[in-house]
Amino acid sequence: MPLLPLNDQNLPYPDTIHPIVVHFVIAMVFFAYFCDVAGYLSRNHRMFEVSWWNLVVASVAVFVAVIFGEFEAGLAQPYAAAQPALDWHTVNGWSISAILVAITAWRGIIRVRDPLKIPVFYLGAATFLMCLVCLQIYLGDLIDWVYGLHTVPVVEAAKQGLLK
Structure with a gap:
């Protein structure tokens, strides 16, 4: 029995929080990448800052996004067809978290050593991160728009045992 009552989306609060926080993270990662590429091409070091x-x-x-994602995934009661997408989304999310922190640390070292330029190898790693983020967006879209986890009709169908 849950500590808090769950609503019709199977959540203890009004709506999912994970997508709100994760869209913030996605926007910041995309904008950081854009600024690094623009700064590299224009030689405008202010973009690096x-x-x-x-x-x-x-x-x-x-990490806030991942924590809420794990919590909400645990409450989702995914059915068999949705499970692979949810599993890959989870693994990719943790991977992105680690890679993002590593790239940020690397970027910090680059910033301390020479704040006026960035190496092309760093841009390659950032491009790889962007590819993982795009894959994550696709997997998140599958979970939400195709499999409908935490939507009222899917939650009701799961409670009635209609989804296996």
Whole structure:
């Protein structure tokens, strides 16, 4: 028996929090990447500073997103068809968290050593991170728009035993 009563979305609060926080993280990672590429191409070192602070905040916020994602996934009662997408979304989310923190640390070292430029190898790693984020967006869309976890009709169908 849950400590708090669950609503019609199978949540103890009015709506899912994970998507709100994760969209914030996605926007910050995309903007940091854009600023690094623009700064690299234009040689405008001020763009690197914007990128740095976006990465720092995203590195903290990503763990809030993952924590709420884990909590809400645990309450979702996923059915068999949705489980693989949810599993890959979970693994990829934890991977992105670790890679984002590593890239942020690397970016911090680059910033201390020479704040006026970034190496092309760093941009390659950031591009890899962007690819993982795009995959994560796809998996999140599957979970929400295709499998409908935490939507009222799917929660009701699961409670009635209609989903296996």
